[in-house]
Amino acid sequence: MSVTIKDVARMANVSVASVSRALNGHSGVTAETQKRIREVAARLRYVPHNAARSLITRRTQTIGALLPDLHGAFFSELIRGIDLAARAHGLYMLVSSSHGDATEAAIALRAMQGRVDGLLVMSPHADEAFLDENLPIVLPTVLINSHVRSDRHAALDVDDYGGARIMTEHLLGLGRKRIAFIAGPEVNHDVQERCRGYREALAAAGLGDRVFVLPGDFTEESGYHAGKQALAMVPRPDAIFAANDMMAIGCLSALSEAKVRTPEDIAVAGFDDIPMARYVTPPLTTVRVRIAELGEAALERLVRMIEAPEDAAPEPRTVVATELVVRASCGGNGTVRRRA
Amino acid sequence: MSVTIKDVARMANVSVASVSRALNGHSGVTAETQKRIREVAARLRYVPHNAARSLITRRTQTIGALLPDLHGAFFSELIRGIDLAARAHGLYMLVSSSHGDATEAAIALRAMQGRVDGLLVMSPHADEAFLDENLPIVLPTVLINSHVRSDRHAALDVDDYGGARIMTEHLLGLGRKRIAFIAGPEVNHDVQERCRGYREALAAAGLGDRVFVLPGDFTEESGYHAGKQALAMVPRPDAIFAANDMMAIGCLSALSEAKVRTPEDIAVAGFDDIPMARYVTPPLTTVRVRIAELGEAALERLVRMIEAPEDAAPEPRTVVATELVVRASCGGNGTVRRRA
DNA sequence: ACCCCGTATGAAAACGTTTACGTTCCGCGC
DNA sequence: GCGCGGAACGTAAACGTTTTCATACGGGGT
Numbered sequence: 001m002s003v004t005i006k007d008v009a010r011m012a013n014v015s016v017a018s019v020s021r022a023l024n025g026h027s028g029v030t031a032e033t034q035k036r037i038r039e040v041a042a043r044l045r046y047v048p049h050n051a052a053r054s055l056i057t058r059r060t061q062t063i064g065a066l067l068p069d070l071h072g073a074f075f076s077e078l079i080r081g082i083d084l085a086a087r088a089h090g091l092y093m094l095v096s097s098s099h100g101d102a103t104e105a106a107i108a109l110r111a112m113q114g115r116v117d118g119l120l121v122m123s124p125h126a127d128e129a130f131l132d133e134n135l136p137i138v139l140p141t142v143l144i145n146s147h148v149r150s151d152r153h154a155a156l157d158v159d160d161y162g163g164a165r166i167m168t169e170h171l172l173g174l175g176r177k178r179i180a181f182i183a184g185p186e187v188n189h190d191v192q193e194r195c196r197g198y199r200e201a202l203a204a205a206g207l208g209d210r211v212f213v214l215p216g217d218f219t220e221e222s223g224y225h226a227g228k229q230a231l232a233m234v235p236r237p238d239a240i241f242a243a244n245d246m247m248a249i250g251c252l253s254a255l256s257e258a259k260v261r262t263p264e265d266i267a268v269a270g271f272d273d274i275p276m277a278r279y280v281t282p283p284l285t286t287v288r289v290r291i292a293e294l295g296e297a298a299l300e301r302l303v304r305m306i307e308a309p310e311d312a313a314p315e316p317r318t319v320v321a322t323e324l325v326v327r328a329s330c331g332g333n334g335t336v337r338r339r340a
Numbered sequence: 341m342s343v344t345i346k347d348v349a350r351m352a353n354v355s356v357a358s359v360s361r362a363l364n365g366h367s368g369v370t371a372e373t374q375k376r377i378r379e380v381a382a383r384l385r386y387v388p389h390n391a392a393r394s395l396i397t398r399r400t401q402t403i404g405a406l407l408p409d410l411h412g413a414f415f416s417e418l419i420r421g422i423d424l425a426a427r428a429h430g431l432y433m434l435v436s437s438s439h440g441d442a443t444e445a446a447i448a449l450r451a452m453q454g455r456v457d458g459l460l461v462m463s464p465h466a467d468e469a470f471l472d473e474n475l476p477i478v479l480p481t482v483l484i485n486s487h488v489r490s491d492r493h494a495a496l497d498v499d500d501y502g503g504a505r506i507m508t509e510h511l512l513g514l515g516r517k518r519i520a521f522i523a524g525p526e527v528n529h530d531v532q533e534r535c536r537g538y539r540e541a542l543a544a545a546g547l548g549d550r551v552f553v554l555p556g557d558f559t560e561e562s563g564y565h566a567g568k569q570a571l572a573m574v575p576r577p578d579a580i581f582a583a584n585d586m587m588a589i590g591c592l593s594a595l596s597e598a599k600v601r602t603p604e605d606i607a608v609a610g611f612d613d614i615p616m617a618r619y620v621t622p623p624l625t626t627v628r629v630r631i632a633e634l635g636e637a638a639l640e641r642l643v644r645m646i647e648a649p650e651d652a653a654p655e656p657r658t659v660v661a662t663e664l665v666v667r668a669s670c671g672g673n674g675t676v677r678r679r680a
Numbered sequence: 681a682c683c684c685c686g687t688a689t690g691a692a693a694a695c696g697t698t699t700a701c702g703t704t705c706c707g708c709g710c
Numbered sequence: 711g712c713g714c715g716g717a718a719c720g721t722a723a724a725c726g727t728t729t730t731c732a733t734a735c736g737g738g739g740t
Contacts, residue, residue: 050391050451051455052395052454061451070419073413073416076416080411083410083436083437092434095419095434096433097427110387111390113388114393133385249619276616276619279589
């Protein structure tokens, strides 16, 4: 059996109330009593039972993170950013991921009830109705990269559109005229925005009839296949812009296999700037997303919501900047251009 | 205010006991009563308060993971493995990381009290005394890659020694005679074991006097510097074995910068088989550690401990296998050799 | 008709905290 | 000397569950 506050109280010849006060640093207890209680607590190795505490205080010092998956560099970085910021606020992080379908996500969401002070949600299933159905009342929630536009939940997005647009413009600026785009999973909100950036950049350049979208699913293999497809096109594209880095890397393999030179014959660009992007041959031009910062920003936002009184004005939807990272795969010179 | 079990009971004209029974699928409640209660609960969007529940059941359906850091592919994979297995058991994962010193780790450890059913610990600070001091009584605990040898806690290790030894033997088998080793942080248990594997393989080959250990700290930069140092040695090594992949990659940069050919002049090998290893030029020969499997195995072990009755015999210390992955950086041909 | 037993249900205790509210006591000003 | 105020401390309620125990009820065996 675990040692409880009662044991400490008995040993120190005080009431449980005094123990609670002493250990939490509240007033109403003599310095010497406090000292005595602290000593007894330390001797007994007393550690308060958090479930009991949060039952009464309605605080758990924990935030929940609902993620679709944990695969790859993106989530790794996201979690790291969240954890970093959480730690700074003395918060812990309850992680739940890999829910393939909405039912699983719903179960996970409900399991968070009474365990967390707030929620960070990044899930393709998290639409408005889903949240209403499963989210108990007023749990502060921040949506990350969600297509949901609600004024009841805060939202934080990556500037996918801006990043894709500036990349497309960069390729156009290098003189490329036939730019193909490798898309990702259709349901993915980021993909849609990236694709939109690509389309609109072309349209703005008067090349609206040169939109070539190849299918992909974010995996290296799909990028490889898309690369093959691009090679089969007549006339061939002179640039390929993939919706993420892994597909761009797969595409590079397809090109080098076909002895097509990068960037001379076909320029290649990706999106995300995963660590690997610097190390492939040739180094990959891409759009950097400061993922850890995204996580940090999301958590900071959540903390503000948790601490804010009811009446607090809802903050506007926040957009996290992306930046263009030019490397050899598109014939650039290695500069980084930041974009708001 | 949140809707509680009492609200459901009142609305359904039953007692809270019946609601509890109905919702938890216990016997002692008519099928039709159960149905009615379920309907009311759904209508009111009732979600049980987990803190209250675990206060009485002494179960939280949560395991804690105490990690030193979240940086890099290793922890990403580890967490993924843990999460995967946890999800299969209906468990959630409370993550705490980045505790720079023992004090922070202790705070994190204590904060887990009453929040988790078991603990996965991977921390350089987690020695026997530390655990005794801060770990409340009988919380089931699995130590990952720890140097602590205790029969009170379960332990799970990567076969660092075996992996390093087989890699060194492989390099020797290719005819390399002067093999340098780039070490990692001194306190790191894995590093020590890897270094031991390297030393003993050399000793077994009668090359005990050709042990060259260069300092490193697991970062790419330190690998780069170690590469420079290796180049300055007379006579030069004909192979460099880095204690992890990132240092091997940094080393590759140093060599290519100095126009030294890999593998013709100097073979290079790493350890971990991070995703990037396949993509660098030349692709990196390395020792694969199935990190996700390590995480899964650790969690499975923990689950067994949680479910096991007190009297259960302690399982022996488990070692997770590594395998040799031969790629171009040491002149191999791309095979994988498994090792128990 | 009566007893008994199993089943459905309710009342209440318990889990370990925090905190509102009393109570005691001491010192101070009149 | 007396009342009064405030500090120190204790008592007990509250948080939302689960579970033990008691109770009511209905039916079958005698």
